Amino acid sequence: MDSSPAKSASSHQSLAAESLRADPRVAEARRLIAAAVSEHSSSIGGTRGANPSLVSEYKALLERLGAARGGPPFWPYLASGLGNGPYVELADGSVKLDFISGIGVHGCGHSHPAMIDAAIDAALEDTVMQGNLQQHPPSLRMCERLIAMASESGAKIDHCLLSTSGAMANENALKIALHHKSPADRVIAFDNAFAGRTLAMAAVTDRPNYRMGLPLALSVDYLPFRDPADPERSTRAALDELRRLLKRHPGRYGAFWAEPIAGEGGYYPGSHEFFAALCKPLRDEGVPIIFDEVQSFSRSSRPFAFQHYGLDEFADIITVGKITQVCATLYGEAFKPKAPILSQTFTGSSSSIATGLAMLDQLNSGGCFGAAGENMKRHQYFADGLEELGKKYPLRGPYGEGMMIGFTPADGTFERAKRLMTIMYEVGLLGFVCGSDPTRIRFLPPPATTTRKHIDDALSLLEQSLEKFVQQI
Ligand SMILES: Cc1ncc(COP(=O)(O)O)c(C=O)c1O
Structure with a gap:
């Protein structure tokens, strides 16, 4: 699949940008960089302890990091900038097996040749960032790829807005939903939900300490999530609660926001039966359904977990992030806003878009998907x-x-x-x-x-x- 910044179709050959990309010196530079990275990262093949000569310098760096960010980091991680697959070298010379990947970001592990190659393409772009007044063809290709993937088994998804964080993708999703259902002003989410760190997302996220001292930006009501130990009882409990809410606040719900697999909430999978039972009455009430796939995208048998659970007919608005490198809000024509409520100076860096496209290629060619994938x-x-x-x-x-x-x-x-x-x-x-x-x-x-x-x-x-x-x- 093509992930280069611009197609080298003959119609483009007169472009100066195309001749730059086709310049043999660029090809040689790419080859040399790839060879150098491969040679140096090959020494990072398994875990090892810190290099004693770097320990005090590392400690000082961490102290400076703690001072700069206003508190010590959750763990003493400062990477060197080089890795090899799931192995990552830290700045103290130790090597860790990284099975958390920046919470789901490094879909190819560290220093993957395809990511570095894509980042070189992006480095040749004239702008570091893409945005609403500065779109390049890779932004378009990323949007089209995500729309095609999201709608491949029937979901009505026509549009895509890129953004720089999962929280912002969710913020845009809620704006689209609430605008569509205006003047509805309440949201339904699940116990233990995590939606990000903006003011509105702090209201959706079910963690009181994450919104301590903050004004409540949205009224959110919560349903219990599916309990794998008793799926039938928990589905009934969630459905009963949903019916109660819809009755208590008629016409007031502007969005149902859900992670198909609860992430920060504790790795609870959803199921077709559970979500279909809830989505039907929501559909009847015309409440827009948002699936947050910021953490779950690319991790199940299908690119999207809502597809894995066969929920295509209910996916009105979808958000992705993390592993896609650039985040996005996907939505159907029926939800297209009727006022200019969405816009961003920055929708993503050229590098995040180029590497995101390369990531989608790697996920496909890596045989990740399929029931026996x-x-x-x-x-x-x-x-x-x-x-x-x-x-x-x-x-x-x-x-x-x-x-x-x-x-x-x-x-x-x-x-x-x-x-x-x-x-x-x-x-x-x-x-x-x-x-x-x-x-x-x-x-x-x-x-x-x-x-x-x-x-x-x-x-x-x-x-x-x-x-x-x-x-x-
Ligand atoms: C399900 C989900 N939604 C949204 C977010 C927020 O993404 P970001 O940290 O990029 O703003 C996260 C982050 O962990 C997440 O897991």
Whole structure:
């Protein structure tokens, strides 16, 4: 699939930009950079401890980072800028197995040749950023690719607006929905939802401490999410609550906002039955349905988790981010705003758009999708390994779907989960916490490049971590 910034069709040959891209010196520079990156990253083939000579300098850098950002980072991570697949080199010379990928961003792992090649294309562009008054063909291609993928099995998606964060993509989604349903002013979401960090998203996100001291920008009501231990009862409970809300606030709901797989909330998968049961009455009431796929995009058997659950007919508005490098809000013609409520100086960097296109190519060519595709096969392999560890160590699960996989350590308290996450970090395995009551440890391995060997390495590092963990609890 073409991911170069401009098509080299003969009609473009008179363009100065085309002759720059076709210049043999550019081709030679690309070849030399690729060879240099490959040579230097090949020394990063497995986990290792810090280089003692860099430890004090690293500590000083972290202190400066803490001072600059107004508090220490959640963990002492400062990358060197080079990696190799899921292995990442930190600025202290240590190498970690990165199975959290910046919370789902590095879909090809680190220093992937296709990403670097795409970034070189972007570096030749005349602008660092793309925006509403400065669109280049790659922006158009990204929009068209996402629209085609989102509508490939029937969802009515015609338009795409790029943006620079998942929160902004959600902000645009809510604006589109509320504008469509004006003057409706309430939103329905799920318990433990996470939508991002803007003022409106702080209202949608179900974490009181994330909105502490902030005025409430939106009125949001919450439904309980699907409980995999009792899907029928939990579906009935959510449906009963939805009916109660629709009756209590007739005509007031301007959006139903949902993650098809609860991410920050603790890796709870949805299902066709659960969502279809809720979406039908919402449809009857004309409430626009937003699926937030910022974390779930590209991690199940289909590009979108709403497709994985067969919910195409209900997807009115969709948001993506993280692994796509540039974020986006996708929506159907019926939801096209009738006033200029959407616009941004910056819709994404040239580099994020070029690498996003290359990422979509890699996800497709990596065989990620399909009922028996790599995402589902690797999930099973990883899940089997976690289950084995659960026979020996205090670990419940596995949970999640596809390349979103997690487990509950010990009693599921935040303190214990953070303790294990910190031990894993020291041992060399990057995973992260999610959910509350219970708090889980989650992994977001790079879908395009993870192998069984990488999963074996993760399981072995996890076992070493659990061995230390049990001595401390
Ligand atoms: C489901 C979901 N939506 C939205 C966001 C917000 O994305 P961003 O951090 O890019 O603003 C996240 C981030 O974790 C997310 O998981």
